[in-house]
Amino acid sequence: MAIDADTLVSIADFKVYAGITTAADDVILQQTIDRASAVACSYCGRKFVQQDFLEIRDTFGNRRLALKQSPVSVVRFVGVGWDNVVAVDSTIASDAFASISVDDVHVHLYRVDSNGGAHQTTISLNSHNTSTEIATQITSTTGFQGSATLNVPAKYLRRLAGRDLRNSTAYLEAPTESIYDYQVDLATGVLYGGQLHQYRSMLIDYTAGYETIPLDVQQAVMMIAQRIYHGRKRDMGVGSESLGGYSYSLRGSAEIDMEAKMLLDPYRRLR
16 A cells, blocks of 8 residues: 655554554555645644755845754755756747746646647656756757756756747756855754845755654644544534433544644744
């Protein structure tokens, strides 16, 4: 069964917590844990599992920048000075249209030929790790020419909305300078001081999150997961039931969520 990269509790730990001893519902349980983990991450506005992150942020005039993720293990690069690193042109004059765009993980090439046929090619920034490789892949695509002027990590390319290539060259940009005279609070993920206030836009490449998920976060996720798991067969409109001379009330999901939220509140991201 697939396990989400951001899952915060193991299925084995949850089964012990929930008193489940069989494997009959393991697929449902894993899906439930994944969903509960997503709820916790969404509520806190952050990821918990340690991983690499890339942020492009505007800090002009500010000497303090709170990263979206914490605690921070390492800051690899704080880049400024956006320069042209790849030039892109359309090579078929008869094409009715040609454009390029860049999102978080892909370069998209799109053209419409003289007969109206649409052609789209997607180049992965993860599979082609440098701007030189990206330029090579662009050139290997019919109707496009790419030329790298500087070699930088492909993931540093600035995001670009669709740029028309029919009448002009498009340039892919990336930060080529780095700043060093800043400090970082690793626990909170706050950068401060130095030259941060002098730049309108910068790119931060860093690693953040927990190698071991805190126990109170795990507890909150298990509480949410247990509600989801047991609630799938419950009529949510029923608040209490009577059986002969015995009656009982069903605990509301909102009450359980409030307890989970109290455990998660200290981990909510700084705004």
